[in-house]
Amino acid sequence: MVNTKAEDTEIVGAKSNNKHNRIRLLLVDDEKDFVNVIAKRLSKRNFEVTKAFSGPEALRAIRKTDFDIAIIDLKMEEMDGIEVLKILSKMVPELPVIVLTGHGSEAASEEAMQYGAIEYLAKPCDFEELFNRIKEICVKTGGVTNV
Amino acid sequence: MNQENRLKDPYYKSLTRKILLIIIAVSFVPLILVSGIILNRFNVSYHKKQNEHLRELVLKHKQNIDSFLHEKLNSMRFMAKSFAFEELNNENFLRNSLASLQTEYGSVFEDLGVVNDKGIQISYAGPFKLENANYSDTQWFKNAIKSDYSISDIFLGLRGTPHFVITARQYRDGIPWILRATISFSTFNSLVENLKIGKTGFAFILNNKGEYQSKPGVDVVSDKVYSIFNLITNGENTKDGVYFSEMYNDSEKKYLFVATLIKNGNWVLICQQDKSDAFSELTNARQITLFIILLDGIFIIITAFLLSRWIVAKIAKTDDEKEIMNQQIIETGKLASLGELAAGIAHEINNPVAIMVEEAGWIHDFMEEEPLNNQENKNELERALAQIKTQGKRCRDITKKLLSFARKTEAVIEDVDINEVINDVISFCTQRAKFSNVVINSSLQENLPILRLSHTEIQQVFLNLMNNALDSLEKRGGNITLKSMLEANEVVISVADDGPGIPKANLARIFDPFFTTKPVGKGTGLGLSICYGIVKKMGGIIDVRSVVDAGTTFYVRLPSKRKD
Numbered sequence: 001m002v003n004t005k006a007e008d009t010e011i012v013g014a015k016s017n018n019k020h021n022r023i024r025l026l027l028v029d030d031e032k033d034f035v036n037v038i039a040k041r042l043s044k045r046n047f048e049v050t051k052a053f054s055g056p057e058a059l060r061a062i063r064k065t066d067f068d069i070a071i072i073d074l075k076m077e078e079m080d081g082i083e084v085l086k087i088l089s090k091m092v093p094e095l096p097v098i099v100l101t102g103h104g105s106e107a108a109s110e111e112a113m114q115y116g117a118i119e120y121l122a123k124p125c126d127f128e129e130l131f132n133r134i135k136e137i138c139v140k141t142g143g144v145t146n147v
Numbered sequence: 148m149n150q151e152n153r154l155k156d157p158y159y160k161s162l163t164r165k166i167l168l169i170i171i172a173v174s175f176v177p178l179i180l181v182s183g184i185i186l187n188r189f190n191v192s193y194h195k196k197q198n199e200h201l202r203e204l205v206l207k208h209k210q211n212i213d214s215f216l217h218e219k220l221n222s223m224r225f226m227a228k229s230f231a232f233e234e235l236n237n238e239n240f241l242r243n244s245l246a247s248l249q250t251e252y253g254s255v256f257e258d259l260g261v262v263n264d265k266g267i268q269i270s271y272a273g274p275f276k277l278e279n280a281n282y283s284d285t286q287w288f289k290n291a292i293k294s295d296y297s298i299s300d301i302f303l304g305l306r307g308t309p310h311f312v313i314t315a316r317q318y319r320d321g322i323p324w325i326l327r328a329t330i331s332f333s334t335f336n337s338l339v340e341n342l343k344i345g346k347t348g349f350a351f352i353l354n355n356k357g358e359y360q361s362k363p364g365v366d367v368v369s370d371k372v373y374s375i376f377n378l379i380t381n382g383e384n385t386k387d388g389v390y391f392s393e394m395y396n397d398s399e400k401k402y403l404f405v406a407t408l409i410k411n412g413n414w415v416l417i418c419q420q421d422k423s424d425a426f427s428e429l430t431n432a433r434q435i436t437l438f439i440i441l442l443d444g445i446f447i448i449i450t451a452f453l454l455s456r457w458i459v460a461k462i463a464k465t466d467d468e469k470e471i472m473n474q475q476i477i478e479t480g481k482l483a484s485l486g487e488l489a490a491g492i493a494h495e496i497n498n499p500v501a502i503m504v505e506e507a508g509w510i511h512d513f514m515e516e517e518p519l520n521n522q523e524n525k526n527e528l529e530r531a532l533a534q535i536k537t538q539g540k541r542c543r544d545i546t547k548k549l550l551s552f553a554r555k556t557e558a559v560i561e562d563v564d565i566n567e568v569i570n571d572v573i574s575f576c577t578q579r580a581k582f583s584n585v586v587i588n589s590s591l592q593e594n595l596p597i598l599r600l601s602h603t604e605i606q607q608v609f610l611n612l613m614n615n616a617l618d619s620l621e622k623r624g625g626n627i628t629l630k631s632m633l634e635a636n637e638v639v640i641s642v643a644d645d646g647p648g649i650p651k652a653n654l655a656r657i658f659d660p661f662f663t664t665k666p667v668g669k670g671t672g673l674g675l676s677i678c679y680g681i682v683k684k685m686g687g688i689i690d691v692r693s694v695v696d697a698g699t700t701f702y703v704r705l706p707s708k709r710k711d
Contacts, residue, residue: 031498037505044512075494102497109559124501124543127508 022048023138024065028058028084029073029100034123038071041127047134055079059087067095068138071130072117074101074108082111089116096137100125154459163459170451178443186436193429201344201405201425202389205418208342208350209407215338216298216410219255219330220313222248224296227315227326235261235326241272248328257310257329264292264323273329275306287312291325298410300354301332301361308332311360336361339416345427348420352409360414393422493546500546504539507532563598563605565638565705566591569629572609579617584624592632596707604681605705608689611674612642612701618665619646619699636707637687643700649693657691678703 025047029035032053039049050065052058055078058070070088074081081099088095099112102123109120119133154163226235226244234240241259248256258273266283282288287299291314299311309332314325339361342350352360392404401422409416423430511532519525573587580587598605609629616627628643649657656662660676682689686706693699 031502033502034498034505037502037509041505041509041512044516102501103494105559122543123497124504124539126540127505 022046023068023134024048024050025134026050026052026058026061026065026067026070028052028055028070028076028081030054030076030078031073038127038130042131042134045131055081055084058084059091062088062092062095067092068141069134070095070097071100071134072097074099074112075103082108082115085112085115085117094141096141098130098133098137100130154456154463156463159459159463162462163455166455166458167451170454171447174447174451175444178440178447182436182440186433189432190429193426193432197425198391198405201391201403201418201420202387204342204344205350205389205405205407205416206387208338209409209416212338212352212409212416215335216313219252219328220296220298220315222252223313223315223326223328227317232261232317232319232324236270238270238272241270245272253334254331255334257331260327260329262288262291262314262325262327266292268327277305280305287314288325291316291327292323298413300358300413311335342418344418344420345424346421347424348418350416350418352414352416354414355412496542496546500539500542504536507535507539559601559603560599561602563600563602565595565598565605565631565640566593568602568606569609569631569640572606572613573629575610576613576617580627583617583621585617585620585627586625587627587629589629591630595631595633595638598638598705598707600685600705605685608678608681608703609640609642611678612703615674616642616644616646616699619644633707634704637704638707640703640705641700642703643698645698648695648697648699649691650695654691654693658689 023046025042027035027039027042027049030053035051035053039051042049050061050067052061055076058072061067062070072081072084076084081101085097085099088097093116096118097116098119098121099109099117100121100123101108112120118137121130121133154160230240230244235244241261245256245259248259258271258275258277260268260273260277260280261270262268262282266281266285266288268277268280268282271278271280285302285304287297287302290299291297291312294316296313296315298313301309301311303309310329311332312327312329314327316323316325318324339350339352342348351362354360388407390404390406392406394402394404403420403422403425404417405420406415406417408414511529514525514528514532519528569589569591573589576587613627620627625645628641630639630641630643632639653662653664658675658679660673662676679689682703682705688704689701690704691699691701
């Protein structure tokens with residue numbers, strides 16, 4: 001079942017530089033249901049998705065794993081998306097980050113771009129569009145073709 | 148009209164009154180004070196000068212008269228002393244003497260005579276037959292026989308014409324005799340008559356009984372000349388014996404008297420002048436001053452009236468603007484809080500909608516993996532999923548609109564096809580245009596460069612321009628033409644109406660905040676000023692051309708390449 005694949009990605013453990021065929025993606029949002037469904041849909045499309053429901057959780061995950069791309073919500077309770085972006089831009093400056101948020105505003109978009117976000121998408125966004133953007137970015141930044 | 152009504156408000160009325168009174172008070176007090184002081188100083192110094200002038204005049208004439216009398220008296224005394232009684236008693240000698248006196252002094256001496264101690268004129272030379280005339284009962288003889296010399300008062304005497312006599316007394320064998328000369332009244336009188344002051348001033352002489360010793364001028368003050376004599380001698384006295392006095396005559400006319408004693412205090416020389424004549428210059432000055440004060444007063448009152456109204460009108464206008472501004476601020480505040488609320492809701496809705504849409508997508512994913520056997524069910528399910536996706540998009544559009552209303556997302560800089568914006572605006576306005584009987588035409592140049600600016604802001608600019616055009620055509624209908632074109636590096640959009648046009652006087656002010664010609668409550672006067680601000684921020688220009696009764700065209704010029 002497709003479901004199991006999603007579970008698999010979640011237990012990807014130790015940080016490694018092993019070769020990988022699948023795109024490793026970090027999905028950060030405090031809307032659990034949203035994270036779950038997107039994770040499932042991406043996993044089904046052969047992504048290795050790591051879910052994080054808060055900023056600190058996301059940072060912990062990044063310490064463990066090398067990600068090819070991250071999708072981050074802006075408005076989260078524990079730590080704001082912008083804060084996470086700021087830290088990420090120092091920790092892993094090469095990591096491409098897509099901001100996907102329901103709290104879209106010009107100011108927020110500009111701020112996100114300023115702190116290293118590569119793309120800004122507003123919820124609800126068309127899944128196909130999201131999928132295509134991820135693919136494009138990964139091809140461009142990591143030379144990953146296997147999607 | 149509105150302004151007029153505004154000024155009838157009790158608050159503004161009382162304000163007008165206060166300003167009016169303050170201006171009048173502040174202007175009048177110094178005016179009256181200054182002119183009062185100047186007039187008073189002028190009055191005092193003019194009085195001083197005038198009195199000084201009169202004093203000198205009177206003293207000069209006193210000197211003239213006194214020296215005239217002394218001269219004649221001395222001649223008599225000289226003759227009486229120099230010649231013996233026998234010589235003078237000779238009529239021929241007397242006649243010769245008279246002739247030589249007349250050669251010396253003209254016709255001053257009328258005659259000469261020698262009078263004995265009994266008052267009989269024993270010798271006479273002159274035009275009258277007065278030999279042996281008896282003067283024993285006359286006052287002048289009584290005085291003359293008692294003193295070495297004397298000058299009599301004026302009297303008619305035996306000849307019946309006014310004259311006076313000068314006498315010198317001598318003794319012959321212990322018996323006194325008198326040499327007497329008659330002085331021509333007319334010659335003496337001319338000394339006094341010559342004294343003329345102003346238009347009404349003249350001089351006369353009174354003796355100490357108040358009888359005229361000279362022919363008085365035309366305006367005889369009163370019959371009570373004696374009382375004048377008393378009044379004068381009791382009047383204000385200067386060091387050199389000049390008296391000043393004032394008196395009313397019967398017709399309430401005020402006279403000024405200046406007098407001095409002559410002939411050893413026996414006579415008094417009096418100058419009489421109408422006070423109004425004496426101080427006519429002063430009266431003139433006073434009248435001119437009053438006229439100026441009056442004129443100035445009228446000017447001040449008119450100015451105060453106009454100025455106070457003008458100031459209060461300005462205040463009222465400022466108050467009005469302030470009130471509108473306050474309303475605007477309240478309105479803006481309301482809108483802002485409403486906008487925040489809407490934005491909050493829109494954001495909150497975005498998440499659940501996103502989840503719903505994604506869950507539907509998830510189902511769709513499954514269906515692709517494990518297709519349903521039943522084709523009919525499959526179709527129905529796919530339709531339902533597509534429907535969820537469509538409705539999700541619809542929700543997204545709604546929240547987008549809400550957010551754009553909240554203006555938070557208003558200024559998102561994005562790629563904008565200006566023709567698309569114009570078409571949107573036209574579609575917004577179609578309904579209203581139909582209602583107002585307005586035809587909207589558009590002529591849009593294709594393939595215009597894509598502009599980087601805020602979609603909502605530029606939309607607002609064209610909406611405002613369209614609304615203004617529609618407002619101007621509301622009553623009679625007409626045409627609105629929208630054009631877009633590329634000129635050099637600018638995208639030019641024009642919004643033209645064939646409405647009544649904008650008068651020249653208003654044209655310069657239409658972009659000013661709060662300037663409106665719409666009725667109160669209808670327009671805030673902010674629309675065009677907002678447009679101006681938006682276009683300027685975009686680096687563009689907005690301008691207007693208008694012809695009264697022909698129409699108005701607004702041009703918005705936007706740079707096709709935004710400088711970064």
